[in-house]
Amino acid sequence: MNHLEKLENQSIYIIREAYKQFKDIALLWSIGKDSTTLLWLCRKAFYGKIPFPVIHIDTGFKFPEMYKFRDEWAKKLGLNLIVGKNQKALDKGITCCMDDQMTCCKYLKTEALKQIIEKHKFKALIVGIRRDEHGVRAKERYFSPRDEEFKWNYKDQPPELWDQFKSKGKEDDHLRIHPLLHWTELDIWRYIRKENIPTNKLYFAKNGKRYRSLGCTRATVAVNSKADTVDKVIKEIKTTKTAERSGRAQDKEKAYIMQKLRSLGYM
Amino acid sequence: MEKEDMKIVIVGHVDHGKSTLIGRLFFDTDSLPKEKKREIESICKDKGKDVEFAFVMDHLEEERDQGITIDTAQTFFKTKKRNYVIIDAPGHKEFLKNMITGASQAEVAILIVDGHEGVQEQTRRHAYILSFLGIEQVIVVINKMDLVEYSEEIFENVKEKLLSFLKKINIKSSYVIPISSKQGDNVSKKSKSIDWYKGKTILESLDTFYKQEASNNKPLRFPVQDVYKIDDKRITVGKVESGMLEVGEEIVFLPTKKKTKIKSIEVFEKKKGKAESGESVGITTTESIFIERGEIVCKASESVKLSDEFKAEVFCMSKKPIKTNEEITLRCTTQEVKCSIKRVLRKINSSTLKIINEDVNELKETETGEVIIKTKKPVVIEKFKEIPELGRFVFVRNSNTVAGGIVREVI
Known part of the structure; x- marks a missing residue:
């Protein structure tokens, strides 16, 4: 097996472990390249038909291209799509980046997700985070428990060895499952090329700019780039010295904001 | 060409310099993103400290404040030969389960000892865990040589004590290297201050290590993970842990001892004749039999002990x-x-x-x-x-x- 095949096989194993343990499980799909890769792996794990719902948390402030992409591919792949939106907060006038990143991420993402979990009684969520994205994410486990407040107790995480993953304890509200934890940004793009996975056109350069990581319109900045094909993106990432999430406000507004967001239940 | 990956765990007693060594490895191999460098610089400035390499790895707030690693974390650096994934494992006794989590994923290990303090409780415990986990490729580094005036005598002294301990637990260390992560001696560059040491640097040593081969030549063990009904097929899925699956092979499910033959090997939208160890696949069988998770598929021709x-x-x-x-x-x-x-x-x-x-x-x-x-x-x-x-x-x-x-x- 080559490198990408090893990554793929390990992820499929984890996805199948998750589904074996939880029937009330869902995949979080942000429409970005990572969770779309994860969607692809879930299709492979279950021979074409994903046996659980796919959730998109819609802050109401995503790029129009993202909504279009979502609806097109949800239909093509026959997904059971659930869209989660914190309408109450939006009605109250909470908007993206109103004063600080903590507030809008909390209400429009974390709260919206809480509402969906409560409504559908999900016991586990499959999430496409990777260790190389951010220092805090590097500390995650494949199976990571959250309490009823969604809190991630990073100080006391369960041991995880030899592919023996945590099962849900009485004290856990739900488990986050991270089948892409061991992938890097470059791995993702190489796999996208190999498998011909659909990716949003926002990732490719137009007028000298492209998005490397996608979030809300107001919290995401495009980077300077001439990479307008998957091959060129791969070439660019190989040599870049810029961090992948450099265009994402929640990662750098304050030193520990990502850590705080994650411990409060952010993805 | 894709370079291969190798996972290294860095272990040792608290404060013996694991995080600093990692920071140094990133710095010397030019593997730090610009923002990360800036972020580290700005945090250190906020706290009124000089830039510390250790902050590259210690991302959690508490870790920065106390200067200790709580949980295992992973990051990446490259050499000409391959990509390395570094697993940083905490040195504190109370975080031992995190250390084991980290180390259980590693293929090779660096055991770090402070040359000034010598072998301590967690040095021995971590070494013991490496031996327990079966990690055979180990580099020992004796760090902070700058604090002991690069003394060969002190190095030899610590080395001797450690090697006699490692011998007891069956670890044969391939290299013992005097280093200073802080000054950069013998990490990626040969040290001018340690002219009495003629051996390899850390990076040179790492590049001599080999990748574990797949267990294809061993007896077949294919543990059943789940059984899916896809259209009119019953597919038994799992990961080949050792040996190889082959279409037509007579197999036995243990412990139920049900025998049958492999009719097909199933992966999405592909047909396969064989599957090697490490692959997550599914099989269908010639007879339809009731199978549950936890049974192990073995070759019918081989005797397997229950x-x-x-x-x-x-x-x-x-x-x-x-x-x-x-x-x-x-x-x-x-x-x-x-x-x-x-x-x-x-x-x-x-x-x-x-x-x-x-x-x-x-x-x-x-x-x-x-x-x-x-x-x-x-x-x-x-x-x-x-x-x-x-x-x-x-x-x-x-x-x-x-x-x-x-x-x-x-x-």
Whole structure:
């Protein structure tokens, strides 16, 4: 097996472990390249038909291209799509980046997700985070428990060895499952090329700019780039010295904001 | 060309310089993103400190404030030969389960010792865990040589003590290197201050290590993970732990002893004639038989022993001790059975290796025991030395992993 095949096989194993343990499980799909890769792996794990719902948390402030992409591919792949939106907060006038990143991420993402979990009684969520994205994410486990407040107790995480993953304890509200934890940004793009996975056109350069990581319109900045094909993106990432999430406000507004967001239940 | 990946764990006593070494490796291999550098610089400035390499890895707030690593974390750096994934494991005793989590994923290890302080409690315990986990490729680095004026005598002294300990636990260290992470001596560049040392730098040593080969030549073990009904097919899915699957092969499911033949190997939108170890695949069989998770597919032509009693080395990670005759869940691949420790033959302090004579009917946190385990139902279990994937297991109590175990002898 080559490198990408090893990554793929390990992820499929984890996805199948998750589904074996939880029937009330869902995949979080942000429409970005990572969770779309994860969607692809879930299709492979279950021979074409994903046996659980796919959730998109819609802050109401995503790029129009993202909504279009979502609806097109949800239909093509026959997904059971659930869209989660914190309408109450939006009605109250909470908007993206109103004063600080903590507030809008909390209400429009974390709260919206809480509402969906409560409504559908999900016991586990499959999430496409990777260790190389951010220092805090590097500390995650494949199976990571959250309490009823969604809190991630990073100080006391369960041991995880030899592919023996945590099962849900009485004290856990739900488990986050991270089948892409061991992938890097470059791995993702190489796999996208190999498998011909659909990716949003926002990732490719137009007028000298492209998005490397996608979030809300107001919290995401495009980077300077001439990479307008998957091959060129791969070439660019190989040599870049810029961090992948450099265009994402929640990662750098304050030193520990990502850590705080994650411990409060952010993805 | 894609470069291969290799996972290294860096272990050692608290404050002996693991995080600083990692920062240095990133810095010297030019693997730090610009923002990260800036972020580190700005945080250090906020705290009124000089830039510290250790902050590259220690991302959590508490870790920065106290300057210690709490959990295991992973990052990446490159050499000409390959990409390395670094697993940073915490040195504090109370974070031992995090250290084991990190180390269990590693292929090679760097054991770091402070040349000034010498071998300490966690140096020995971590070395012991490397040996327990079966990590054979180990580099020893003696750090902070700048604080002892690059003294060869001090180096030789620490080296001798450590090597005699490592010998007891069967670790043959390939390299022992005097370094200073802070000054950059012998990490990626040969040190001018340590002219008496003629050996390799850390990076040169790492590049000589080899990748573990797939266990294709071993007997077939394909643990059943789940059974899916896809259209009109029943597909038994799992990961080939050792050996190879082949269409047409006569197989037996254990422990139920049901025999059949492999009709097809199923991966999405592809047909396969064979599947090698490490692959997650599905099979269909010529006879339709009822199969459940936890059964192990083996070749019908090979004799496989079913056991309900075996000798193992168990490392306890639970605050609440594990008592003899306590009913506990054992998981080995997808097998899950109730079992108990029948007898503790011997238990030792995992740091000093001294035999513990008190409370010999239980294993306490960080203690290791040579024990006899009795399972309620027969399982397919192997000596770790023969098929490692089937020779390691965990104990689970109330949905938490509380111990790891290595099979030494099947009775």
